[in-house]
Amino acid sequence: MSGICGWVGDADDKDTLERMLGAIDYRGDTSVREDLRGATLGYRWWAGRPGKSSGVARDGVRAAVCAGTFAPPVESPARSILERTAREPAALDDADGAFAFAVYNEETRELVLGRDPFGVRSLYYVEHAGRFYFATELKQLLAIPTLPVEIDPAAVHKYLTFSFVPGEAVPVKGIKRVLPGHLLRYRAGAITTQPYFTLTESIDEELRDVKTAVRRVRELGKQAVGRRLNGESEVGLFLSGGIDSSVVALWLRSLDAKVRAFSLDFGDRSVEREQATEVAKLLEIPLELVKVSGPDIEAVFWDVVAKLDLPFGDAVTAPQYLLAKTARAAGVTAVFNGEGGDQLFGGWTSKPMIAAEMYGHLYEHQETESREETYLHSYHRFYGLEDELYTERFHAEVGGPGQRRAYLTPYLGSASEGAFLNRVRLADISLKGSQNILPRAERMTNAFGLDVRVPLFDRKLAEVSFKLPPELKLHGACEKYVLKLAVQKRLPEDIVWRRKFGMSVPVTDFVLGPLAPLFEELLGEASIAKRGMFRPAYVRSLLAGHDVPSELRKRRIGERLWALAMLEAWMRTFIDRRGAA
């Protein structure tokens, strides 16, 4: 998939644009440059791919570059964006897909940046030396030779809680990003932002009838998959064997798409391998099991770091990278996945919040604990463990209290959401979905030039999910109830109604086993001392296979070590070496 970059400011700087486009050479074999009065736009893409056209368009004094694709596909995404933004307000009410764009007007000297509704594609910006730069990847901005590159401890602090960096900030001082579903305008040195897409609860009384609700979800789901087929002769599918990817498989087949499926194989630690095989057989989809071992992950670790662009502390990224590598080798150029089912239809992540809601404020130590704080614990990284992990110096650098809670208050404290479940879902969609699951999936597939298609994060499907009565999503303790009803006659009972297991990467086994030498080097005494951010004793105890006594699950050791190692590897790559391989 393609990438864009450019700047507002003097235009005569071919070298910088080449550096910025060259930093994403794995996103295309062809570069396009558009010089304008007071701005420069750049675009990189795979010319000649089916369903693709150049992402640059010009109309008089206005020009646009657009990375990615719309759903449904349009002949020229850049031309479509140019037309949609020609009037005020921009006509983006039905804009959906995976895209990031920039539109510049030579006359008004205004630059407009925008991201797709759910944030599959990213868009960063920085003001430096009289120019306003933008790019779809952080590494493109780090390629600007004179840009100072310094770690932002406050952003790292958030990463250590969420396992990804939320919000506008990134862990490099001065660089920010446009939020998903938002437009940013830059004019005469002033920046304004506004959302063009928000989700709000609006229960549709018609959908209280279960049969009607099931029919609506089935129709919209199938349409969401269809809108993301772009003329490919064959598409790939990451099939986990869980309900979400199985539903996508079913809808792809019902649209007569030619599909090849790929599933992770962790040997005897596989959780859903048999289920994936069962679904593929039922739907007559050829399935390739991709074996993933510790040495496999070690071999690709540094390229995973480089391609992720930002630190993402979930170990699922490396297996996703290996899946994408296999899919590309099999010849497909686009892959579907089942991400989004939990966020849209009430998955397991809502349950701990409901349990906490019933028992909150029972003890003195909980007296002031807010829902936001409860939610932060659900990420299971280092929230509440700051005293164990942070050095005094780092503690002092991360900024004052309330920064992390502030990301959640607009959702958990939303006045427009009547149902508690919908508040939690809004937080899940906006943070876990839009700022973690989607961008990391996009980067892992695009490491091999593959388009990622995420049909459950579809605008119309998401909107109807907020019109459904909440009990049709989480029904008692049954997750994603309406989605299960929608497909129960077409998929095996065991796939539809069993409890979710998740991807379940055996991360602790990997990290304390075959990856131990790599992790010892990344998180050993010398490395930890050099950064001065973390207390060696706690990191050493994790490396020895011990966590805090209150921790119940062994997998947290691997998850926490992975998050720390990924951060260290990211700092070496992006701070120490400015993104150079």
Add this chain to the structure above:
Amino acid sequence: MKCIKCQADCTYPQRSDGRCPKCRQQFAFEPRTGAIISDAGFESAISAVSSQGSVRFLPEHVYYELARRKKGGGGGRAFMYTLGGAGAIAAIVATPLFLIGTAACIGIGAMMPPKKTVNVERSTFDQMWSRWLDVHGAPKGLIVRRDATRGPYRSETQHADIQHYSFDRAVICDRPETVDVLLANNFHFENNCAVLAVTGYPEHAFSTVRDMLKNNPRLTVFALHDATPEGCGLAHKLASDERWFRGSARVVEVGIRPAHARSLKGVWRAATTPVDTAVVTDDERRWLTNYTCELAAIRPEQVIKRLFTAITKEDTLQPASDYIADGGDYYVDSFSFSRNSEASDGGDDSFG
């Protein structure tokens, strides 16, 4: 004696005013004048039950920790038995005169108190605890119920939709204090789990949570209890009582029974009520006639980890009818709280 604030060591004359001569910190206890433990020893007991401050606990956990540390008080009985045993051997190989001494030793030993039961009076501990709080304040991790008059519980400000949902599982305890240990340590949050006491605690959420459990037709309920006649009958009650889960959930008995308690000597209590439950074995009935043992005798970290083992591993379950002839329609997990079970996550398995 060491000061717990500045770690300075001092002699009895140096602390004659009850304070550390170096930092002036007051001592809570003075072993020279009859206290059974020093401040440093008491602090060490608190540290042990709170897993160095990372696990929340109740005063009764400290009580049993002290009892464990002081269980040598009944050693006279064991000593006399040992002496008697040695005498018996000597009598066989030497002279009948030893028989007299042997019989005397065994007789004296039989009159001495057993060392299995707690030898710290609860009233003594309560006074010590109160003194500790006065001098050193509440320790980190102490579970304190919030005064309900200081504002509503979160569930009282909840949204209407919450009651439509349910939990993946439930833990029903025989005592409110066990509920406190689980909830204060976030067991419910980490495991999507309802936690209630059969006695109706916590009052503000009890009926709502119990109703929510009816919304899960695939519910598994874990009965967590003390080794008492009432505790050993808890699972049977939950599985057979229509007000609870008769025919509507799978009930698993996971508390401590006499067989588990036998490995926890020094923390037993003398039985005070008759054994009127039918769901115990003859051997258990004999033990329960003399003793009981509270779950609080096990450190909170171990209780939580072993309960987690129980809810995540189901391959050690046996039908209650295999365990006790009149067991009823439920399952018994006699493994998770046994010595043979490791806490779910490795580490130091300091059971009790």
